[in-house]
Amino acid sequence: MSQLSVRLIGDNPTRIWSISCAERVHRIAKAAGFAVTDSNDGPTLLINSAFAFDPQWLGFMKLRPNAVLTIDGVPAIAHITGNNEEAAQALLSSRMPAGLQPVAAEDHKGFYNKSLRKKEWPFLLPLTPANVPAIERASYQASYKGVTDLLTKYLWPELAFHLTRLAARIGLSPNMVTGIGALCCIAATFLFAQGLYWTGFLIGFLFMVLDTVDGKLARCTITSSKWGNIFDHGVDLIHPPFWWFAWGLGLQHWGLALSPEIFWMVMGVILGGYVLQRLIEGTFMRAFNGMHIHVWRRFDTRFRLITARRNPNMVILFVALLFGRPDLGLIGIAWWTGISLLVHAVQLLQAHGAKRAGQPVVSWMEPQA
Numbered sequence: 001m002s003q004l005s006v007r008l009i010g011d012n013p014t015r016i017w018s019i020s021c022a023e024r025v026h027r028i029a030k031a032a033g034f035a036v037t038d039s040n041d042g043p044t045l046l047i048n049s050a051f052a053f054d055p056q057w058l059g060f061m062k063l064r065p066n067a068v069l070t071i072d073g074v075p076a077i078a079h080i081t082g083n084n085e086e087a088a089q090a091l092l093s094s095r096m097p098a099g100l101q102p103v104a105a106e107d108h109k110g111f112y113n114k115s116l117r118k119k120e121w122p123f124l125l126p127l128t129p130a131n132v133p134a135i136e137r138a139s140y141q142a143s144y145k146g147v148t149d150l151l152t153k154y155l156w157p158e159l160a161f162h163l164t165r166l167a168a169r170i171g172l173s174p175n176m177v178t179g180i181g182a183l184c185c186i187a188a189t190f191l192f193a194q195g196l197y198w199t200g201f202l203i204g205f206l207f208m209v210l211d212t213v214d215g216k217l218a219r220c221t222i223t224s225s226k227w228g229n230i231f232d233h234g235v236d237l238i239h240p241p242f243w244w245f246a247w248g249l250g251l252q253h254w255g256l257a258l259s260p261e262i263f264w265m266v267m268g269v270i271l272g273g274y275v276l277q278r279l280i281e282g283t284f285m286r287a288f289n290g291m292h293i294h295v296w297r298r299f300d301t302r303f304r305l306i307t308a309r310r311n312p313n314m315v316i317l318f319v320a321l322l323f324g325r326p327d328l329g330l331i332g333i334a335w336w337t338g339i340s341l342l343v344h345a346v347q348l349l350q351a352h353g354a355k356r357a358g359q360p361v362v363s364w365m366e367p368q369a
Helices: 021-032 056-062 085-092 129-142 150-155 157-170 174-193 197-220 226-254 260-287 298-304 310-322 326-356
Strands: 005-009 044-048 051-053 067-071 074-080 101-104 111-113 118-120 124-126
Touching: 005 021, 005 085, 021 056, 044 051, 044 056, 044 085, 051 074, 051 129, 056 067, 056 074, 056 111, 067 124, 074 085, 124 129, 129 157, 129 197, 150 157, 150 197, 150 310, 157 197, 174 197, 174 226, 197 226, 197 310, 226 260, 226 310, 226 326, 260 326, 310 326
Parallel strands: 005 044, 067 101
Antiparallel strands: 044 074, 051 124, 067 074, 111 118
């Protein structure tokens, strides 16, 4: 059986995220494992260059041979199993190809994006200069994780959107953004250790926003890479314990140093709890087909907003700093880490209990058969 290829029909000069239509389709096809062709024969997904689309539509149409995806009745993506020249000419003039089954995009809004942990309706929009802002915003929103912490979800999405667009305009790669963020992360660590908490917060805030921007830039420009994921997630995974330890060292500059016994007890709870919580999350994924612990039930998704990760912990430190008690902030993180660890342990036990009882352990966001 021949490999399914992708063929772009037409030449649209409109650029989104500073990428041409042809280059964007090429990147999407390559990332999805499709060959790009100019041939008019063989199994092919024909892409109407008059539209910009979410990459998920290619996977959707791959499963629908001899069908054409439409939006407002206009053909956008057709799956042809033989000679496609007649269908290509039809798409070029925005006519329905003869003999194909129309599939309306408006009738398929219940997508579950497992990698980004959310329900969504993938965008499919006319690619015109006037529509570029709407397309870029739809593309950005599509790249956002549905299950995350409260700061990433509610505080800086708009700021991160404009920074993502700026990075694309000036030609920064996602790895460049991650590198700039990593330098900010290191700087914040040293500032915390010197008791310069407010300055550290400012630099740390920039890092946290850039930590959102790099991933969104990679998804919006279709430039995700294995190395980029390792770099980004490696920084995310490693740095939080250093921040909390540096914060504890900085307390001496405020005259609020904890006694050695309390300091190491607090650090033990924070660092040990952080490692154990991550281990529980990994154990859950291995036990339940790669599903994240935070997408099992609605409660688990809501608890992810505030669980003891970097960003919620920074809220605790910020509030404590407002009252001039950074020491209590660190102690607060220890308590919240212990509570969050207990919640995650219970979640894991409950999931195994449900499995033993024969109940399906699947995400509440997945469409039910």
